[in-house]
Amino acid sequence: MNTLVRNIFLLSFVVLTAGSTLAQKGDIRKANKEFDRFAYIDAREIYLKVVADGYESAEIYERLGDTYYFNSDYTNAAKWYDKLVTKFPDETDAEYYYRAAQSLKSLGRYEESNRLLDTYKAKGGEGLVIKKFEDDPNYLKSIVFKSREFQLAKVKVNSELSDFGPSFYMKDKVVYATAAGAGDGKVYNWTQQPFLDLYIADVDADGQLSNPTKLGGDINTEYHESSTTFSKDGMTVYFTRNNFLDGKKGRDKTKDFKTLRLNIYKATKTGENTWSNIVALPFNSKEYSIAHPALSLDEKRLYFSSDMPGTEGMSDLWYVDILGNDSYGEPVNLGPDINTEGKESFPFISDKNNLYFSTDGRSGLGGYDIFVTPLDKDGKPGEITNLGAPTNSAQDDFGFIINEENRVGYVSSNRSGEGSIADDIYLVKEMCTITIQGVVTDATSGDVIADAEVTLLDENNKLLNKTMSATDGTYNFTADCNKQYTVRGIKDGYNPYEKIIETPSATGVVDVPLPLQRVGPCPPDDLGCRLNLQPIYFDFDKSNIRKDAEIELAKILAALREYPEIIIHIESHTDSRGNDAYNMQLSERRAQSTLKWLVGKGIDPSRLTAKGYGESQLVNQCSNGVDCTAEEHQLNRRSMFIIKN
Structure with a gap:
């Protein structure tokens, strides 16, 4: 993209282009159909007490850490895991150092996370997380381009002049801007190219464009038109044009020269290829561009x-x-999470609610680079990632759009370095796709488990996708190449x-079996x-309560207090x-x-009965005359x- 286009908000008659259209905690599991009169006993609440x-x-x-960790509440998980590794380091298995590190990483506490990863490794932890940590101890903060495996090829409708700014129209067409279509001989003095018009082209099975036709009706004028986005029903279009409506020019009040700023207009479809009822959006202005x-x-x-008032850089989203x-x-300005002191432009919202945009205000490969960030349900952006090469180049790359279902899209670029005449549209195909699949089974019997919740998380424990195992x-899941994921299986019981x-x-395909270990069934009255009470053990020939037994009895005490x-x-x-x-x-x-x-801790004696059963109910084979170990x-x-109630 040439200097003129890059400075769209400073010069007259200039058009830039744009495209068109992981968690809270998981959904609450369905309650058991059968009524359990003791289901109100919440183990987590008991542990907290x-x-x-x-x-x-x-x-x-x-267990407190796990109840939060497996529900993606990493703030509370980190709190209890920290107490675990601080107070009981010798009793803590390696996996809990990993979970603690992941929880802290999710909170942005990278240095603490790294220290726990050191301990995880020292305790015998292994796997991808250790490899990445050893290769780059600062990998969590490194500015690296997570390049996706795109293949680029010029589309067939490119002309000898500028062609850029594709946007999807319905499922089988693309609308774009070109300087090759003006037939009145007018040229824009700054570029010595014709003014831009909007064209529509067919999309074939390979994603190539053909049969370009000028967008009909009242959209194209003697000035620049570009940057479209269409409603899903194909009946409404928003587009960019110089401030020109009903034959009238809207110039600003610059003293040295008059500028036709860029504005956004709306039109409706009134025929097969006819667009009319042009309406200027009410927040347009003669004094700044939109x-x-x-x-x-x-x-x-x-x-x-x-670049309206309130813009943080030269132009903002x-x-x-x-x-x-x-x-x-x-x-509403998207704020400093997105906008920089440079120029942000070309927003595009994908079908998976990812915001793609171009900016020259972030570390990149040169000129405008394309970045992507996921948007949550409220439109708040997440981690921002540079798409890397080959999508980005040392020149200007902009106007990126993609169908993330079939992984086919388009991008505009002047990567040949020949100025505005080098603006071309490239077909983009993401060639590398991974299927993560597996079977959820009972770890002991090998039986398949249906309706287990299976989640896919990224390297920062952010939820990406969730499904239920089939019958x-x-x-x-569909995933990206060259990335770390966690696959998690959860099932009641x-x-x-x-x-x-x-x-x-x-x-390719990555098989990840999920063997789940059944939790022993609890009798409803136990x-x-x-x-998860550990046995209340006594010393040989003794009846006094040991210190380790007090910890377990405290759980019973808390339950009795909580449920009178x-x-x-x-x-x-x-x-x-x-x-x-x-x-x-x-x-x-x-x-x-x-x-x-228990009575000494304030429990009413009327709520308690007690009885000794001697050796009449042994839990193993260690009856009279059987040789057993002390542990048995x-x-x-x-x-x-x-x-009892």
Whole structure:
């Protein structure tokens, strides 16, 4: 793109071009159809109250962190993982250092994340995250162009003059601007080229353009027209034109020369190739330019480029809300997340709600470069990425549009370096696509699992896509090449499972099986099971409450405080060593000791009963006369908590 076009907002009769049209927490899972009278017992809330009472353990912090991490609440996940790795470093597995690092990275706390990755590596962590970290310790902040594998080829409708600014019209046509169509012999003095008109061309199966025809009706005039965006029904177009309507020129008040600024107009389709009812948008001005319209996906917002008052650089990206009946909201600047002290222009909103735009205000390959950022549901931009080569070059690259479903698009560029006459349109094809697929199974039985939630996350743990496994357990995602992803499987009754992968550099398929480990079913009346209670162990021939047992009892205490209607029965058991009658008495003392501990913490005795069962209900084979280890015997020295109401 030549100097004249780059300085669109400073000079008269100049036209720039533009194209047309991952998470909150996941959706709440459907509740079980069968009513569970104890479903209100929320383990997370119990754990939080246990911690508030001053009790802590590695297991509690792990589980608190996990409840947030697997719901993408990385702020709270980072909080509890930090307590885990700080207070219980020797008891913390490598995977939790990774999860802690990922949580911090998602919050932009890169230095802390890197320190945890060091520990993750030292504890035996491996995989892609370590490779990237070793190759570039500053990779999270490095300015690198994540080049996508595009192939470019000039379209066949390019002329000897300037051709640029494609936009999609319906599914099989493209509208673009060209200086080759003027037949009245007029030329623009600055470029010595004819004024620009809008043309429409057919798109064939390969994406090539053919059969160019001038856009009919009242759109094309003796001045410049360019930069279109069409409504999805094909009946409305917004386009850029010099300030000229109904034969009248709108010049600014510059003393030394008069300037026809750029304005945006709307037209409606009134025939097969006829556009009429030209309306100037109400926020146009003679004193500054407004150009390059782009519709949001819901067509309720119009993006554009302007140097109006409030612009941070030479030109910024703005938007207005479309209110209907030719009424619009006040222009809103997209702000410093997008705009720089340079020039931003050529907005395009893709079918996946990604905002592509060009700017010379960011680090790039030269001139205007094309960048992309995802927009959330409120239109807020995310991470901004340079498309890299070959889409960007050392010259000016602008007016990028793409259908992200079939990965075919177009871009304008003067990469041959011959000035304005070198503006050409290039067909863009993204050749490298990856299918991530797999089967969700039960890790023990190998049975397929249907309706498991499978999510795809990027290297920063940002949600990209989500699906449910099919009846045969299968799932699939479409992903980019040369990128790190996390595939995560979640299903009620199973522990979450996630796998970190790196996609290859060539189109292909990556299989990622998701074996989920079933969580043992909890009897509806077993409170300890519901709270993942570790057994309340006792020392041999002792009935006093050990310190490690207090941590577990604190969970029961918190549940009783939280749910005052609960009444529980305490069951205490011994191992088989010793006299049977003695063990019955010992277990009774242990049951009563457990009850007294809870009463001592303020629980009404009427809500508690306790009974010892001696060695009558062993959990393993270690009965009288069986040779067992100390650890196996200890499994039988336990207390259980049964909900009675």
